[in-house]
Amino acid sequence: MDTSSNCHTSFWILDTSLPSFEPLKEDIQVDIGIVGGGITGITTAYLLAKEGFSIALLEADALAKGTTGHTTAKITSQHDLIYDELLHHVGKEKAQQYYKANEEALNFMKEIVKSKGIDCDFSEEDTYIYANSDNGLTKLEKEKRAYERLHIDGGTASLPIDIPFKDALRMNSQAQFHPLKYAAYLVEELVEMGVKIFENTPAIDVIEKKQPEIVTKEKHTITCDYVLSTSHFPFYDGMGLYFSRMYAERSYIVGVTTEKPVQRGMYLSADEPKRSLRTADMNGTPLLLIGGESHKTGQSHHTAKHFEALREFGDTHFTLQKSLFQWGAQDLITMDKIPYIGRLTANHPNIFVATGYRKWGMTNGTAAALLITNLITEQQSPYIDVFSPSRFYADPSIKHFLSQNANVASEFVKGKIKLPYKQLEDLETNEGALVYYENQKAGGYKDANGDTYAVDTTCTHLRCEVTWNDGEQSWDCPCHGSRFSPTGEVLEGPADEPLQRFK
Known part of the structure; x- marks a missing residue:
């Protein structure tokens, strides 16, 4: 097994580059200011520009270089073992809305790729969660019953991949793609529609007025009717206390070639340690992406061992030829595992936020773009309440809030001593x-x-x-x-x- 590669960069970034844009160098005024040049910001700008709004899109670094460029690029509503949990915590109606919002996002992406002929390695694939332990099998059975209650298209299945399993749960007709090729098409459309795009332009504050002003690190301002924070972590809090209502996790991915062929599809273990598998293509070379090894950010000091654990897993089951890429990803997780999408707080009618996608940013991020577009254009949406940043569910929000902030206090003290x-x-x-x-x-x-x-x-x-x-x-x-x-x-x-x- 050759593990000589020490590349810390996602092969999505190496494989495709987007156009580059100059930083903002003057004060400007537009209808809508969007901060965050990932999949959510780009898609939201695309949808709102089509509605005739003038838009400025700001990115602190380069477009799609952050979480969008470090994804496993699964487009799926199978967000781990989530639906049984949602049924118990938020009820059947909101659990169905969560599923339907993500399915609509998936279908939106399918349709735009097909209708526009976007060359982004898009393929429809089934997704699978598999289990081997008694605990994993119990969780899988509960999730299967949740699928039945919520009328989710899927069910018990055999794995088409040569890996040990005792049972598996399939979700039908999901997808995978090359995220930067997809983003590149949308960016070209933004340029054609006259959207003002600024890279290397960190936004640091909002001056709240009837027409709020986004303030950049270089002290330039963007005056607008609406502010959209689609950056990974909200760049402006507005007393929403988002830092106390989410926590950050690191996870790791390696891109490898294998001696044993791997059947196309997307696979996730129900058991710990989590293992995520999917195939990709690199200039005609089949590539296997292996992900997992999650932990709270800053709470695993020897992170190199996580990459090695993923390579060992791949070698055990598929016999590695070469390790070509490795990278880490950061995910924000809300107290109830549902993203915050909507008005920043109840007191901010024209400032919107989209964050907390857990590990499922492709569908959740696109669902956010669709929902925020509906809110700004005053269209009805059944998903406003389920994603509202102002929501509060006593179970599990109180338990997770207390647990998370106790952990913060513990880490604060440990660091000082x-x-x-x-x-x-x-x-x-x-x-x-x-x-x-x-x-x-x-x-x-x-x-x-x-x-x-x-x-x-x-x-x-x-x-x-x-x-x-x-x-x-x-x-x-x-x-x-x-x-x-x-x-x-x-x-x-x-x-x-x-x-x-x-x-």
Whole structure:
């Protein structure tokens, strides 16, 4: 087995590049300002531009480079073992609405790919959840009964893939695709419709007025009738306290070639540790994407082991030839596992948010675009209440809120009392660690050129202490999921200021 690759970049990003756009350099005024250039922001801009609105789309980095570019690119309503849980927590009607909203998103994507002839490696595939343990089989049986109650198209099935299983649950007629090829088509359409697109333009605040103003890091403003926050973590909170109502998880993916052929399809284990499998194509070469190994961000310090565990799984069942790609993904999970899509709070009639897709951003993100478009154009939608950011279900929201914030408090204390064990000059190449620097605690890093850097390890969001992620070479906050580069630049919110760098 060749595991020589140490690539930390999604092969979606390597395989396809989108057009590049200049940063915003002046104050502008439009009907709608959208912050976040992933699948939700791009799709929402496309739908609203078709309705005749003038739009500015802002992205802090490059379009689709974040979560959209680091997905496994499944387009499915089979969101793990979710429907039995939804039946118990939110009831049959809202569970059905969740399923139907995601099916409508899937069908929207199918239709636009077909009608526009988008070359994005789109293929319809069934999806499967399989189980081997007694606990997994019990969960699978409950999920099967939920499918029957909710009239979900699927049921018990045999796996068409050569992997051990005792039972499996199939959802019919789902899909997979190349996310950046799909996004590239929509971006071309945005340009044709006159949408103003700005990359490398972080938005940091909203000035609330009758016509709110989006404020960028460079202090330019976008005056608009509606503000849409479709960035991974909401760039503006508006006292919605989103950082306390969601938590961040890291998961990992490897792209490998195998000696044993793998039957097309999408497969997910019901048992722990989770394993997600799907096939892809790279310039005619069959590729197997293996995902899993989830943990709360900042709470697994030796993340390189997660990539190795995925490769070992692939080698055991399919005999690996070569490991070509590896990357990590960050997912935000709400208290009840349903995304927040709608008005930022009840007091914000013209500021909207879409976040918390868990690991299912392709359908949830497209469902968000469809729902927000309906809200702005004042069309009826049956999905407003189920996704409303202002909703509250006593079970499980209270339990998860208390559990999550107890975990935050624990991590806050642990970070404050943890002491360094190295000096800055003792670091190896590409190593990061807590170090003593000028008689104080710091985050030290030595790059490939031998240059060393020291940063303050106190997260700029709410003062927790970041930890070193050795598999992805970043400083990660275990409290609310902010992530920073080795030299302190923000990679993921909710933090919007870099770590202080010591001279």
